[in-house]
Amino acid sequence: MSGYQAPTKDMLFVIRDLAGLDKINNLPGFEGATVDLVAAILEEAGQLAGEVIAPLNRIGDAKGTRVEDGQVIVAEEFKPVYRQFVSDGWTSISQSTEHGGQGLPYLVGLAVEEMMQSACLAWSICTLLTQGAARAVEIHGDAALQALVLDKMISGEWTGTMNLTEPQAGSDLAAVRSQAVPDQDGKGYRITGQKIFITWGDHDMTDNVIHLVLARLVGAPEGIKGLSLFAVPKFRIDADGAVGERNHVTAVSVEHKLGIHGSPTCVLAFEGAYGYLLGELHNGLACMFTMMNHARLSVGLEGVAISERAYQLALTYAKERVQGNKVGYDAAVTIIKHPDVRRMLMHMKSYIEAMRALAYVAAAHLDRAHHHPDKAVRASEGARLELLTPIVKGWCTEMGQELTSIGLQVHGGMGYIEETGAAQYLRDARITTIYEGTTGIQAADLVGRKILRDRGAALQSLIADLKATDAELERHGDLLATIRAALGESVNDLEAASEWLFAHAGANADVAGAVSFNFLMLAGTLTGGWQLARAAVLAAERLAEGTEDPSFYETKLVTARFFAEQALPLTGAYRRAVESGGDATMALSEEQF
């Protein structure tokens, strides 16, 4: 199996130059996050990811998980690596210092997270979920609950889960039926119900698991306004924090999935399990959503990470595999010399860099939205974050399907053989457009909540920034003219599509839904290309002023141009699909399908 080499150089470039580390580490608490420190962290995390975690990837895929006596067993090899990861403090890198976290910007934590996802997606999800759950406990849990569980969740000594889905309640959480009744102790609750698709819902890597469970207090209203959020430990916790007897929650089974085999996806049965209320009664969905922005950015990042791993494997193969002749060469050549193979590699490379930059830029907005001292800045940064989140989640994971598939294609017939490893990336990537809200849910969120609801205010601010980049591109004349022209057309496409949306979305309820996917893909392609254009401007400046690393910046110019030529034109097609509206989509009767 191929290894993994963390792309620390590109990550550092994005963190420093595109996401603007200097605008993050001027915020209270983040001052220590200098470029040098970040570079050192990336180096160390990259080594861990490449040398210790990456070898788990194939093992987890082959071994999968199983249930024995209501207990999930994961690959034996996962455990010592998880313990090392926890003891080295990586889980809590961007958690607050108040509960033992390291208090670094989320922007830095995201880069570390990308490495772990690239190294072993199935394994990495456990920490993603734990830290999301910890955040919910930190924000909504009372002091007593926090004292019991929070430090251990942040450190990773215990893990956490999100228990939302039930057989009849997937995308629509209003249909959740799990019930809670007050416990006779007058403090806690007893939860009963069945939850499905619970990622890392049980395992044998830690002494306890804290489940955050959406359930309905007996007598609560129907719909989402009757949902409350409870923290339900796998093992009861004594007043002194020690782990006691088993709680009444059991892993019934694990799913047989297409990919991420190393990650247990559980059916959990709650049968009067003792739980602690988080936040207020009947406000559970809001509590759950406090971790959603993080989680959705993280899953969007998975699209980047798995594509990066697939790219590295394909690139290695393309540089080694000898096949076919080429004018100017005496003997058969490595396939990277064939133009169509290069096209595939350039396609992967340029999309990955665009996706990474977009995700990291969103993370920088999150840091500023949470930490900036000025409330107005927090609000505007928060609005941009909210606009970008469904784009990062939806677009990066949709593209992850295409890119991992191309990675397999580069291998030809070898790609179809499981031992090659390319197929696993495709299989693993396939979940990312589904969990934490399908692409359809992201698209509805983007168009409905993030654009129509604020009457396009956040979108207009984004468009203004896009136009500012146009002015910067213009300053570099012919060098960046191709990129500028393509970006300009794509900005026009976004403006036209959003004008169409505001003019037509009110007509009937199906219009926004029918065009939302194409709108999201337009926005993703454009904002991704925008990041590459910004990188090209910086590269042109560095090259003009003289740099020690011209090759890196020349590469950025080429990558941005390739994306401008081959990807940005898609926005015209997406725009036309949007402007066609929903009539043809909705025209058939169900029998006519």
Added chain:
Amino acid sequence: MSGYQAPTKDMLFVIRDLAGLDKINNLPGFEGATVDLVAAILEEAGQLAGEVIAPLNRIGDAKGTRVEDGQVIVAEEFKPVYRQFVSDGWTSISQSTEHGGQGLPYLVGLAVEEMMQSACLAWSICTLLTQGAARAVEIHGDAALQALVLDKMISGEWTGTMNLTEPQAGSDLAAVRSQAVPDQDGKGYRITGQKIFITWGDHDMTDNVIHLVLARLVGAPEGIKGLSLFAVPKFRIDADGAVGERNHVTAVSVEHKLGIHGSPTCVLAFEGAYGYLLGELHNGLACMFTMMNHARLSVGLEGVAISERAYQLALTYAKERVQGNKVGYDAAVTIIKHPDVRRMLMHMKSYIEAMRALAYVAAAHLDRAHHHPDKAVRASEGARLELLTPIVKGWCTEMGQELTSIGLQVHGGMGYIEETGAAQYLRDARITTIYEGTTGIQAADLVGRKILRDRGAALQSLIADLKATDAELERHGDLLATIRAALGESVNDLEAASEWLFAHAGANADVAGAVSFNFLMLAGTLTGGWQLARAAVLAAERLAEGTEDPSFYETKLVTARFFAEQALPLTGAYRRAVESGGDATMALSEEQF
């Protein structure tokens, strides 16, 4: 597991109205192929596919294949079904009557083939390969060899294989190293070498397997001009045709693949195996290519077939799964009522119908190219067939990736669970862009051999036909105006891209290679949309003159419009990618990747 219902109505519409059965069954030998007969054949084949073969699909996926003592064992359940298939005469439906075939048009055989592929792709490939090999024996084998093997191959009593690939010789067959030496009997040859990726290379369903093997006579020239084609039986054949002792060819192993688990993909070791020469010495590649047009159309058809199966499963789920509310409904609704789910289903439906029509139209050209009494017609039909073949193979299989992936997406989290079945279609489909020539090979074939080499003659003829459809669309005014406008723009895109190609492809050898994929996708999207536009014209006529089945034709209008609105605009993006040339694709040094 879901079943399969053959889409006989759409198939018959395409065969009769788009592919022009009346221009096929006026050819010598095909007169009996009336619409009624074809309808009856489709009905019967559809029943077989749905009731007998479809249940094999999941079984083959779960059981896979294995090697025991040099013998491949396939799923036990495959064998009786294969025997019934053979005894009912389905294998030979479009083979010539001279050797026991049924002599029906390939156009009809293709529809039957689509059903078998939809029902169980892994199982269906065995017959695809056997009939391709039989065709090569029929055309290139001498009378003695034909007497020994041909009738049994055509009937399916014995199966056939194509042995091309070796570890160092995949897309580049010039690198084939397998050797042949004359046998001491003065008639045959002894073949030695290792072949890999041999689909259905061995199995236990029949008494014999006839391998067609590319090898190099000792002392033959290097490169493709030194290759000869040999028929190597698994068991030696006596003069009276009886199966004798094992020949020196052994199944060493079967691959562990992403999909088509039911189909054994073999490593075969030839160790002085006795073989018969096919055609002339050193002309093996040409002999092999006589089956390539058929085989490539068949694999293109697999893209249609597996997408159709995925669509049926997704549609069933979307009509049954209740999730979420909708304005105007009191209770939660089935998800087919949600616009984004409908968009996915319409996307699948319209692409599948476009792809099917394109593949069947190509098959009709094949029938006329082979059977028309007028040599000039045979030539022009052959040129069109050659132009369309890489488009059908490349575009339909590339789209098959997207469509099976969407099929999974419609299921949400359930799609990721293997038991649902949607994931298998994605896994199975993934090989189709690779075997029988990767998409890159198809694109190079299209741009190099089929367009540049005849200076665009075949392409110009296609464009003339496209413009004839424009005139027909115009006659229906507003009703088809959206479709006409979109098709017109896409025709412009094809013309512009081909003008660009002729102006720039001579500049350096990499240009054509770098733009070929986008050119192929442009041509596929356009020619697929063209078929739907032709269907819309017919539908408009039928509706205007009154029809007993208005719902069917109204559906055709909607499907064509949806494709015109959402798919045809992609040709603009492909065109711009073509017109960008190969500079950015080729600019990086290998170290800069």
